[in-house]
Amino acid sequence: DGGITQSPKYLFRKEGQNVTLSCEQNLNHDAMYWYRQDPGQGLRLIYYSQIVNDFQKGDIAEGYSVSREKKESFPLTVTSAQKNPTAFYLCASSRTGMDNSPLHFGNGTRLTVT
Amino acid sequence: GESVGLHLPTLSVQEGDNSIINCAYSNSASDYFIWYKQESGKGPQFIIDIRSNMDKRQGQRVTVLLNKTVKHLSLQIAATQPGDSAVYFCAEKSTGTASKLTFGTGTRLQVTL
Numbered sequence: 048d049g050g051i052t053q054s055p056k057y058l059f060r061k062e063g064q065n066v067t068l069s070c071e072q073n074l075n076h077d078a079m080y081w082y083r084q085d086p087g088q089g090l091r092l093i094y095y096s097q098i099v100n101d102f103q104k105g106d107i108a109e110g111y112s113v114s115r116e117k118k119e120s121f122p123l124t125v126t127s128a129q130k131n132p133t134a135f136y137l138c139a140s141s142r143t144g145m146d147n148s149p150l151h152f153g154n155g156t157r158l159t160v161t
Numbered sequence: 162g163e164s165v166g167l168h169l170p171t172l173s174v175q176e177g178d179n180s181i182i183n184c185a186y187s188n189s190a191s192d193y194f195i196w197y198k199q200e201s202g203k204g205p206q207f208i209i210d211i212r213s214n215m216d217k218r219q220g221q222r223v224t225v226l227l228n229k230t231v232k233h234l235s236l237q238i239a240a241t242q243p244g245d246s247a248v249y250f251c252a253e254k255s256t257g258t259a260s261k262l263t264f265g266t267g268t269r270l271q272v273t274l
Contacts, residue, residue, distance in 0.1 A: 105259075
């Protein structure tokens with residue numbers, strides 16, 4: 048089955064620790080994205096990548112970092128600089144980043160930082 | 162499951178009735194629109210999309226209507242079923258704005274038996 052795999056589904060960390068969320072896709076999509084979802088709000092874009100070895104900041108990039116060394120993988124690191132890291136994180140991909148093609152989402156990682 | 166939107170507007174419909182979920186957008190340059198369905202604990206699932214050169218598009222049991230004059234989008238679900246219970250998001254994008262889908266806050270659809 049083609050799709051996007053996010054792991055783990057639930058993640059718990061202590062304040063001050065960096066944590067990396069995994070996202071893998073086997074859809075052969077060029078573009079990948081990270082969104083954050085908080086209760087009562089829409090999805091907010093953290094980072095996106097249109098091609099391997101290239102990525103851009105989204106609307107709320109502060110306190111996060113990404114890498115895109117392989118087409119299939121786009122891991123997100125939540126650093127200790129992120130002031131409110133507890134959230135539901137969604138990874139997505141699309142055929143390309145430029146045309147009007149829909150995003151396909153993974154099933155998310157719920158991060159809780161205490 | 163996940164608490165996706167604790168204070169979302171809620172639409173309650175009876176099983177078998179038609180549902181209409183509305184979305185207003187603000188960017189007059191937006192020319193591509195998508196509806197997503199999100200069930201508890203899962204990621205958003207693509208339902209249907211529409212480009213600005215159309216005002217109506219139909220899928221299986223769903224219809225999206227676009228009114229560019231008043232910047233309004235709606236999703237109609239025919240013969241609503243219990244499995245349609247979820248949070249529904251609209252998203253918009255402007256041509257030339259690479260990768261920048263903007264999402265609405267969502268509407269919770271509750272289907273009663």
